[in-house]
Amino acid sequence: MQRQKIIIEGIVQGVGFRPFVYQLAERFGLTGSVCNDSRGVTIEVEGKAGVLHQFVAAVRSEKPPLSVIQSLDTQEISVQGSIGFKILQSSVDETRRAQIAPDTFVCDDCLKELFDPDDRRYHYPFINCTNCGPRYTIVTGIPYDRPLTTMADFPLCDNCQAEYDDPISRRFHAQPNACPVCGPQLQLLASNGQPVAIEDPLSEAIRRLKKGQVLAIKGLGGYHLAVDAGNQKAVLELRRRKQRDEKPFALMAGNLEAVRRIAHVGDDEARLLLGVERPIVLLQKKADHKLAESISPANRYFGVMLPYTPLHFLLLQDGFEALVMTSANLSDEPIAFEDDEACQRLGAIAEAFLIHNRRIHTRTDDSIARVMADRPLLLRRSRGFVPRAVAFSVESRPILAVGAELKNTICLTRGDRAFLSQHVGDLKNLEVYDSFKQTINHLQSILEVRPERIAHDLHPDYYSTRYALEESGLPTVAVQHHHAHLASCLAEHGVEEPAIGVIFDGIGYGADGNLWGGEFLVGDLNGYQRVGHFRYQPMPGGDLATKEPWRMALSYLLSIYGEIPESVKIFDGIAANELRLVAQATMKGINAPLASSCGRLFDAVAALLDLRQTVSFEGQAAMQLEMVADPAQPQPYPYLLSHADDLIIFDPQPLVEDIVSDLEAGASTAKIAGRFHGSLAGMIEDVCSQIRQQSGLSLVVLSGGVFQNCLLTEMALECLNKSDFKVLTHSLVPPNDGGISLGQAVVAAHQ
Numbered sequence: 001m002q003r004q005k006i007i008i009e010g011i012v013q014g015v016g017f018r019p020f021v022y023q024l025a026e027r028f029g030l031t032g033s034v035c036n037d038s039r040g041v042t043i044e045v046e047g048k049a050g051v052l053h054q055f056v057a058a059v060r061s062e063k064p065p066l067s068v069i070q071s072l073d074t075q076e077i078s079v080q081g082s083i084g085f086k087i088l089q090s091s092v093d094e095t096r097r098a099q100i101a102p103d104t105f106v107c108d109d110c111l112k113e114l115f116d117p118d119d120r121r122y123h124y125p126f127i128n129c130t131n132c133g134p135r136y137t138i139v140t141g142i143p144y145d146r147p148l149t150t151m152a153d154f155p156l157c158d159n160c161q162a163e164y165d166d167p168i169s170r171r172f173h174a175q176p177n178a179c180p181v182c183g184p185q186l187q188l189l190a191s192n193g194q195p196v197a198i199e200d201p202l203s204e205a206i207r208r209l210k211k212g213q214v215l216a217i218k219g220l221g222g223y224h225l226a227v228d229a230g231n232q233k234a235v236l237e238l239r240r241r242k243q244r245d246e247k248p249f250a251l252m253a254g255n256l257e258a259v260r261r262i263a264h265v266g267d268d269e270a271r272l273l274l275g276v277e278r279p280i281v282l283l284q285k286k287a288d289h290k291l292a293e294s295i296s297p298a299n300r301y302f303g304v305m306l307p308y309t310p311l312h313f314l315l316l317q318d319g320f321e322a323l324v325m326t327s328a329n330l331s332d333e334p335i336a337f338e339d340d341e342a343c344q345r346l347g348a349i350a351e352a353f354l355i356h357n358r359r360i361h362t363r364t365d366d367s368i369a370r371v372m373a374d375r376p377l378l379l380r381r382s383r384g385f386v387p388r389a390v391a392f393s394v395e396s397r398p399i400l401a402v403g404a405e406l407k408n409t410i411c412l413t414r415g416d417r418a419f420l421s422q423h424v425g426d427l428k429n430l431e432v433y434d435s436f437k438q439t440i441n442h443l444q445s446i447l448e449v450r451p452e453r454i455a456h457d458l459h460p461d462y463y464s465t466r467y468a469l470e471e472s473g474l475p476t477v478a479v480q481h482h483h484a485h486l487a488s489c490l491a492e493h494g495v496e497e498p499a500i501g502v503i504f505d506g507i508g509y510g511a512d513g514n515l516w517g518g519e520f521l522v523g524d525l526n527g528y529q530r531v532g533h534f535r536y537q538p539m540p541g542g543d544l545a546t547k548e549p550w551r552m553a554l555s556y557l558l559s560i561y562g563e564i565p566e567s568v569k570i571f572d573g574i575a576a577n578e579l580r581l582v583a584q585a586t587m588k589g590i591n592a593p594l595a596s597s598c599g600r601l602f603d604a605v606a607a608l609l610d611l612r613q614t615v616s617f618e619g620q621a622a623m624q625l626e627m628v629a630d631p632a633q634p635q636p637y638p639y640l641l642s643h644a645d646d647l648i649i650f651d652p653q654p655l656v657e658d659i660v661s662d663l664e665a666g667a668s669t670a671k672i673a674g675r676f677h678g679s680l681a682g683m684i685e686d687v688c689s690q691i692r693q694q695s696g697l698s699l700v701v702l703s704g705g706v707f708q709n710c711l712l713t714e715m716a717l718e719c720l721n722k723s724d725f726k727v728l729t730h731s732l733v734p735p736n737d738g739g740i741s742l743g744q745a746v747v748a749a750h751q
Contacts, residue, residue, distance in 0.1 A: 038143060066130075114127050220309055227324045235249070245616040278305055278308035279384060289302075365423050367381055382422040391494060394750065399453050408436060455476075500522055514595065549615065564583075622709065626711050703735050
């Protein structure tokens with residue numbers, strides 16, 4: 001006989017792990033105990049040596065569906081001759097390493113009960129069990145037990161308590177467990193926040209949606225603004241009230257068959273849609289989709305998700321082709337998640353509020369994903385994925401990394417794990433900055449970590465940088481923006497060896513004081529060397545050039561021709577006086593900072609093709625350029641590669657000249673856009689081949705917001721693979737600035 005102590009770390013609390021272990025021990029005829037503690041789960045188990053070996057193997061192979069085992073350590077201890085197997089109360093010690101599970105969609109067993117008229121939870125909008133339901137958004141502390149969640153507000157009734165206490169039950173220690181007798185309830189409020197006297201709030205909400213009204217609906221991590229996606233008038237009215245001119249709205253469809261009626265769904269997309277995380281997935285529209293065109297204007301894609309709460313399933317059971325379910329906020333504000341705040345901020349948008357009385361402790365947006373190069377790619381990592389950890393290759397002192405200015409996330413390290421936060425947003429907004437600080441405090445609280453250093457971007461004016469330098473009180477580590485992108489992708493893949501980093505984005509503060517954005521680096525998790533970049537180009541008006549792409553088109557034309565060619569008519573809508581002043585200032589270098597930005601080249605080409613002269617959201621011009629491109633254009637445009645100060649300089653002047661010539665010859669927008677993408681892909685392979693000759697490296701990393709572009713990424717992968725490069729791209733960490741904080745953390749850890 002032997003007795004073993006088994007310590008398991010990972011996502012093993014709140015996911016049915018203890019009853020699983022209990023039932024497994026019963027199956028193998030073993031005695032002992034299992035409990036939650038501040039590290040994860042601790043098992044003491046006694047029996048014959050061979051049976052213990054089988055038990056441990058089964059723990060690994062048969063674990064509950066929502067659990068993640070990151071470490072499992074066994075040690076032999078003294079035999080006690082124990083009788084039976086017990087589930088003990090949670091214990092707390094000084095070692096705080098437990099991980100909280102992400103919020104997940106309602107499982108099939110709960111769905112069956114939800115629509116079973118004979119079940120006591122029939123049509124109950126808050127049904128859940130240990131295999132599904134809210135987690136991260138309701139947790140207030142660890143260990144993950146009901147008193148440390150917002151479900152502490154709801155004492156269990158006798159029936160729910162019996163399930164909660166029964167190791168055989170699917171709801172054993174399911175902390176959000178509830179029923180219509182003891183749990184949260186729905187309520188309908190008018191736009192002024194006053195209760196509507198109605199017996200069935202859900203039916204009334206559905207009726208109002210069918211009438212074309214805008215509703216604010218409280219979900220897992222915040223409020224959505226919802227309208228009938230088939231009602232063009234309602235969608236346009238939502239745009240007007242939300243002050244969101246063109247940025248696509250997210251959709252929610254009832255099931256996979258409903259999604260297939262409006263969009264093309266491949267096997268990989270289906271797996272994403274049906275995964276427990278339930279992200280918004282970008283899918284190519286069908287021509288006969290029957291939904292309002294204003295949902296995603298000038299875009300080939302819908303962003304679609306499947307229902308992930310019981311309430312969503314109940315809302316969609318009544319004949320909607322789909323609902324618009326967009327984050328409940330005004331443009332640039334954080335998503336509303338507290339009831340009073342929602343009524344105050346959304347009263348001018350929503351005609352009614354469908355709320356419930358389960359508090360949301362942590363606001364969390366929906367995640368966004370797409371399939372690229374036959375792999376899933378997260379564009380926004382939030383609900384369903386947070387707070388899963390990314391493994392480090394080294395044990396690190398606790399580090400807080402505060403990310404960038406746009407698409408901000410924060411990252412906190414503990415031992416050999418890095419914990420990325422949910423999407424925070426753009427820190428230029430005061431409310432988002434407040435949310436940023438709340439997220440830092442909450443992640444530190446639930447991980448029981450007090451950072452010893454803080455990593456930040458080089459840009460001195462980022463609010464995240466100011467927080468690090470002026471408010472944190474911690475020793476600081478400055479990490480260059482594009483090195484952080486490179487390190488983020490390396491860390492995601494668990495790679496420490498040096499690589500060629502192809503880092504393309506909008507702009508980031510460079511080590512030379514200029515704005516970078518089209519960078520070729522050689523580096524690893526410790527450091528980097530800049531070995532190439534796009535030619536520096538003036539950005540007329542500074543930040544204004546990111547909002548008005550015509551300025552970048554003007555900049556390129558002036559640098560090539562010294563004037564605006566007569567054949568270029570895209571400036572006809574710009575006031576002559578403004579155009580003249582901007583041109584003069586650019587030629588003199590006044591308020592025209594230099595940038596080596598790939599994103600700004602995309603803007604210039606989109607403006608030359610008259611796709612966008614101004615944008616209403618970040619990356620809009622580049623996105624439309626991808627949307628119109630014909631990928632079957634075999635002939636790339638010419639470009640120049642020169643060498644200066646041991647750097648390879650990509651000069652797009654010949655490319656822009658040929659685009660102007662194509663426009664004069666009447667070439668189609670699709671052809672020009674396709675040739676442009678092919679040119680950049682070929683240039684990437686060309687530059688990487690030169691760097692390989694100098695460095696001997698064949699490992700390439702593609703990172704930065706430009707590599708959200710599916711067409712460019714897949715073209716570049718094809719070119720690099722043909723030249724025998726090994727290429728790393730992002731999947732579970734966004735290539736955009738949402739992944740910057742991970743890169744900052746891993747660089748700081750290695751310093």
